[in-house]
Amino acid sequence: MTTKPVIQFWFEFASTYSYPAAMRIDRAAAAKGVEVEWRPFVLGPIFASQGWKDSPFNLYPVKGDYMKRDLERTCAELDLPFALPQPFPQNSLLCARIAAALEGALRQRFAQAVYQLEFGEGRTISDPLVAAEALRRAGLDPAFVDRAQDDSVKQALRAATEEAQKLGVFGAPTFVTADGELFWGNDRLEQALDWALKGHL
Amino acid sequence: MTTKPVIQFWFEFASTYSYPAAMRIDRAAAAKGVEVEWRPFVLGPIFASQGWKDSPFNLYPVKGDYMKRDLERTCAELDLPFALPQPFPQNSLLCARIAAALEGALRQRFAQAVYQLEFGEGRTISDPLVAAEALRRAGLDPAFVDRAQDDSVKQALRAATEEAQKLGVFGAPTFVTADGELFWGNDRLEQALDWALKGHL
Numbered sequence: 001m002t003t004k005p006v007i008q009f010w011f012e013f014a015s016t017y018s019y020p021a022a023m024r025i026d027r028a029a030a031a032k033g034v035e036v037e038w039r040p041f042v043l044g045p046i047f048a049s050q051g052w053k054d055s056p057f058n059l060y061p062v063k064g065d066y067m068k069r070d071l072e073r074t075c076a077e078l079d080l081p082f083a084l085p086q087p088f089p090q091n092s093l094l095c096a097r098i099a100a101a102l103e104g105a106l107r108q109r110f111a112q113a114v115y116q117l118e119f120g121e122g123r124t125i126s127d128p129l130v131a132a133e134a135l136r137r138a139g140l141d142p143a144f145v146d147r148a149q150d151d152s153v154k155q156a157l158r159a160a161t162e163e164a165q166k167l168g169v170f171g172a173p174t175f176v177t178a179d180g181e182l183f184w185g186n187d188r189l190e191q192a193l194d195w196a197l198k199g200h201l
Numbered sequence: 202m203t204t205k206p207v208i209q210f211w212f213e214f215a216s217t218y219s220y221p222a223a224m225r226i227d228r229a230a231a232a233k234g235v236e237v238e239w240r241p242f243v244l245g246p247i248f249a250s251q252g253w254k255d256s257p258f259n260l261y262p263v264k265g266d267y268m269k270r271d272l273e274r275t276c277a278e279l280d281l282p283f284a285l286p287q288p289f290p291q292n293s294l295l296c297a298r299i300a301a302a303l304e305g306a307l308r309q310r311f312a313q314a315v316y317q318l319e320f321g322e323g324r325t326i327s328d329p330l331v332a333a334e335a336l337r338r339a340g341l342d343p344a345f346v347d348r349a350q351d352d353s354v355k356q357a358l359r360a361a362t363e364e365a366q367k368l369g370v371f372g373a374p375t376f377v378t379a380d381g382e383l384f385w386g387n388d389r390l391e392q393a394l395d396w397a398l399k400g401h402l
Contacts, residue, residue, distance in 0.1 A: 050261050060251050062371045066385060073392070170263045184267060187388050191274070 013092035083122030214293035284323030
């Protein structure tokens with residue numbers, strides 16, 4: 001019996017930089033022999049506790065303009081399409097709940113389909129029809145969208161968000177290794193994978 | 202006659218991430234055949250225009266804690282000592298003015314000596330004796346510290362800061378290529394160098 005090192009991948013569907021991370025993490029992690037645990041959460045309550053009522057990219061427009069350009073460059077390097085949906089940020093609650101109701105490879109396939117629709121095609125992910133389309137692309141029953149209304153699912157997402165906050169997560173994407181080391185940002189993925197391997201030697 | 206591509210390196214002495222950038226940019230740029238123009242400025246007026254009266258790392262403590270840990274990891278990878286000076290951030294005005302009064306290799310040597318004292322040894326760079334020590338380590342006359350009081354020097358730093366703001370600089374370090382492309386953060390140095398080369402082909 002072999003066990004691989006694991007990293008938690010904390011992602012937020014409203015987060016632009018979570019998009020390239022979600023699209024490249026499988027290959028990057030597999031190449032290093034690290035397993036990825038996909039962890040959906042929402043940043044809203046965490047931002048609110050810092051006094052922010054909107055995305056920092058809207059609160060600080062010069063930073064928002066830079067982010068868009070930086071994302072264009074990042075996606076171009078990865079050969080990923082990039083189309084910022086309007087409004088920005090998107091309301092991610094519906095899709096985050098659906099992701100919380102899924103597990104393992106199903107959660108991952110759904111999450112990648114959501115990111116593809118949102119930042120690859122500029123679609124509105126708060127629309128239940130778009131969420132259903134993401135389920136369909138992930139090979140799932142589009143009727144699963146109704147599960148987002150289950151109290152147990154809502155509670156699971158709330159618990160995940162509280163867990164993220166306790167770990168010190170303040171933005172997305174964030175990678176957390178088994179020994180609690182935290183790496184923030186798509187550009188820290190490789191460092192997080194290396195850390196997970198080191199701790200596992 | 203050959204001309205190398207050039208990148209502007211906008212640095213702020215109070216900025217933690219400017220430290221590893223300042224210590225590694227020469228080698229990284231030389232390896233790719235890019236020339237570096239060292240551009241001192243101060244972030245205070247730019248942060249103030251965003252409504253910040255302190256470092257975002259103090260305004261958002263959870264982000265500040267992460268920054269310290271991330272810097273420890275970054276410096277460990279580069280074999281650089283790291284000691285955060287108190288208070289943080291340091292008042293960088295005196296050293297920024299001295300840097301503005303210097304040119305070329307002298308400015309660069311002085312800047313690296315300041316970063317070494319500040320983040321390598323945890324010294325207080327607003328102290329004229331520490332600034333004088335940085336001048337000495339850079340092979341310059343420590344009495345040059347008095348030049349910081351010249352009106353023309355103060356004006357030069359103000360003009361540089363206004364130029365940075367016009368370029369869209371909102372944090373440090375920032376790298377700007379000849380075609381006006383902007384890259385923010387120590388971790389974007391390689392991308393900025395590649396961009397400078399590409400534009401130069």
